[in-house]
Amino acid sequence: MTLYILKRILGMVPLLIGISLITFLVVHLAPGKPSQVMMSLNPHISLETIKKLEKLYGLDKPLYIQYWEWLKKMFRLNFGNSFLDGRRVIDRIKERLPVTISINFISLVIILALSIPLGVISAVKQHSIFDRLTTVIVFIGFATPSFWLALLLMYLFGVKLGWLPISGLYSLNFPSLNFWGKVADLAKHLVLPVFVASFGGLAGLSRYTKSNMLEVIRQEYLQTARAKGLPERVVLFRHALRNALLPVITLLGLSIPGLIGGSVIMETVFGIPGMGRLFYEAAMSRDYPLIMGILTIGAFLTLIGNLIADIMYACVDPRIKYQ
Amino acid sequence: MKGESIGVYYWRRLKRNPLAMLGLGLILFFTLMALLAPVISPWDPQKINLEEILSPPSLKHPFGTDSLGRDLLSRVIWGSRISLSVGFVAVGISVIIGTIWGLVSGYAGGKMDNFLMRIVDIMLCFPSFFLVLALIAFTKPSIWNIMAVIGVTSWMGVARLVRAEVLSLKEREFILSAKSVGCSHLRIMFRHILPNALSPVWVAATLGVAGAILLESSLSFLGLGVQPPTPSWGSIITEGKDNLEVAWWITLFPGLAILLAVLGFNLLGEGLRDALDPRQIFGRQ
Numbered sequence A: 001m002t003l004y005i006l007k008r009i010l011g012m013v014p015l016l017i018g019i020s021l022i023t024f025l026v027v028h029l030a031p032g033k034p035s036q037v038m039m040s041l042n043p044h045i046s047l048e049t050i051k052k053l054e055k056l057y058g059l060d061k062p063l064y065i066q067y068w069e070w071l072k073k074m075f076r077l078n079f080g081n082s083f084l085d086g087r088r089v090i091d092r093i094k095e096r097l098p099v100t101i102s103i104n105f106i107s108l109v110i111i112l113a114l115s116i117p118l119g120v121i122s123a124v125k126q127h128s129i130f131d132r133l134t135t136v137i138v139f140i141g142f143a144t145p146s147f148w149l150a151l152l153l154m155y156l157f158g159v160k161l162g163w164l165p166i167s168g169l170y171s172l173n174f175p176s177l178n179f180w181g182k183v184a185d186l187a188k189h190l191v192l193p194v195f196v197a198s199f200g201g202l203a204g205l206s207r208y209t210k211s212n213m214l215e216v217i218r219q220e221y222l223q224t225a226r227a228k229g230l231p232e233r234v235v236l237f238r239h240a241l242r243n244a245l246l247p248v249i250t251l252l253g254l255s256i257p258g259l260i261g262g263s264v265i266m267e268t269v270f271g272i273p274g275m276g277r278l279f280y281e282a283a284m285s286r287d288y289p290l291i292m293g294i295l296t297i298g299a300f301l302t303l304i305g306n307l308i309a310d311i312m313y314a315c316v317d318p319r320i321k322y323q
Numbered sequence B: 001m002k003g004e005s006i007g008v009y010y011w012r013r014l015k016r017n018p019l020a021m022l023g024l025g026l027i028l029f030f031t032l033m034a035l036l037a038p039v040i041s042p043w044d045p046q047k048i049n050l051e052e053i054l055s056p057p058s059l060k061h062p063f064g065t066d067s068l069g070r071d072l073l074s075r076v077i078w079g080s081r082i083s084l085s086v087g088f089v090a091v092g093i094s095v096i097i098g099t100i101w102g103l104v105s106g107y108a109g110g111k112m113d114n115f116l117m118r119i120v121d122i123m124l125c126f127p128s129f130f131l132v133l134a135l136i137a138f139t140k141p142s143i144w145n146i147m148a149v150i151g152v153t154s155w156m157g158v159a160r161l162v163r164a165e166v167l168s169l170k171e172r173e174f175i176l177s178a179k180s181v182g183c184s185h186l187r188i189m190f191r192h193i194l195p196n197a198l199s200p201v202w203v204a205a206t207l208g209v210a211g212a213i214l215l216e217s218s219l220s221f222l223g224l225g226v227q228p229p230t231p232s233w234g235s236i237i238t239e240g241k242d243n244l245e246v247a248w249w250i251t252l253f254p255g256l257a258i259l260l261a262v263l264g265f266n267l268l269g270e271g272l273r274d275a276l277d278p279r280q281i282f283g284r285q
Helices: A002-029 A034-041 A047-056 A063-074 A089-124 A129-143 A146-160 A179-217 A220-227 A232-254 A256-270 A275-284 A288-316 B006-015 B018-035 B072-108 B110-125 B128-138 B143-152 B156-169 B173-180 B185-197 B199-221 B233-242 B248-276 B278-282
Strands: none
Touching (some): A002 A063, A002 A288, A002 B110, A002 B128, A089 A129, A089 A179, A089 A232, A089 A256, A089 A275, A089 A288, A129 A179, A129 B199, A129 B248, A146 A179, A146 A256, A146 B199, A146 B233, A146 B248, A179 A256, A220 A232, A232 A288, A256 A275, A256 A288, A275 A288, A275 B128, A288 B110, A288 B128, B006 B018, B006 B248, B018 B072, B018 B248, B072 B143, B072 B199, B072 B248, B110 B156, B128 B143, B128 B199, B143 B199, B156 B199, B173 B185, B185 B199, B199 B248, B233 B248
């Protein structure tokens, strides 16, 4: 097992280099030089200062040298300094990342807790009213633009009913609250973002669980289990569900880039200071070091997610050989 | 089967699926709306009317008006042009790139295949919305740039599908016989393999249009899409967000349009998947 994990980690190295190369190319081959951005930030800047700045950031060297310099720094997690406020890119990411990861993690747990039972019931009771109803909800969930759903819920619960705050993570009086007051305040602010983030994923995963379950239910080993006289509950939850859930693990790993990408919209709508909104701000102001830093970290998180999914898969499925 | 073409056969299977037909109906509805926009919209979508600012839905303005007094129904009708054209062109680009990529990769095999598929793996690692946002931010926001950016960031799935088909097709006898009569590689790839590898591409393309419409509306919502005053569903919702407390209708109707259009392509795509799935034709039931 340890050997398998080591091998998988080694296999990530070429992917990581590819990720850095694509990030670098996207940013450096795009029209509009960083120096122009600096100029637009400060129109009084002189040509001489620009030359100096270009030298400082190494922008006067050939591309492959710039890439090599950047790559060397990147492996030490040094992504340079943000153009906008001069702070280190890694520090700016560090203060935003936990928010994004926590919201996505909570959503993922909710998605799993709800979609698996939903999928199982619709598969077992295929063509029942419950199954048809979930199918309809699933298709609508797939088609709903998240920012629109967010706005409608903000209107309903924030403006009309006044039950929930509509933006930000904390209330103004947050620092004066005691511990449980803080928790309650945070939870209130998170209800809508987490609900919206879960809604789309719920649709996808319950549908996926259902189709896997339908496939497993037709297998002959389930007939065997029934023939042994096992109660239906044991047949379904011990023999069928376990096999139906295996592909779900991989799907979870694959859904990470979508979740991280989706956080841009979610955090912009709800005014949450996370990595998605940071990236949006960076892209808007063409803050090259910050853009490159977040792109790389985002892709790296996906790699880690896939690695965890693969390891979990290997743990659960004895048929996987570690060779 | 009495010698009918495979296309007719698939169509008969698809026709039996009421959800797929509902999807097709929605797609036709929005396509007609986009084509006939100048004829059917009751008002000029750009016409500013300061006397009817933020008026709620009424007989005169069925969807109400926005903060400049423009008729919302007309703006939603014209917005369908942006969404559908971005959807179709972006998917066209991604299908062309993905198909050629998968075809070359699967047919060449060996090191070439390994290299091309590694690039696909790497591209799939990026949170797709980040990549789109970075590329859009570096180019000017215009409808052509949006089509191109969505196209070049979404071809990887098609490439994988086509490659998988090609891998199994190229071992078949008819390819061997094409080789033995001296067909060139290009001819084998495009005349003999490609037409047989396309059925999963149709499914992916239909679902892809739905994804591209959602993506375009998100970009427009963030202000990175087609620039005002041209109406697009996403940018109308941005206006709605600024007036959410006083005029819910500006947010509601364009969002419903996005939902129904995306629903249409998703329903048709899923229907196609079932109709084209060989397991369901020759399977147990």
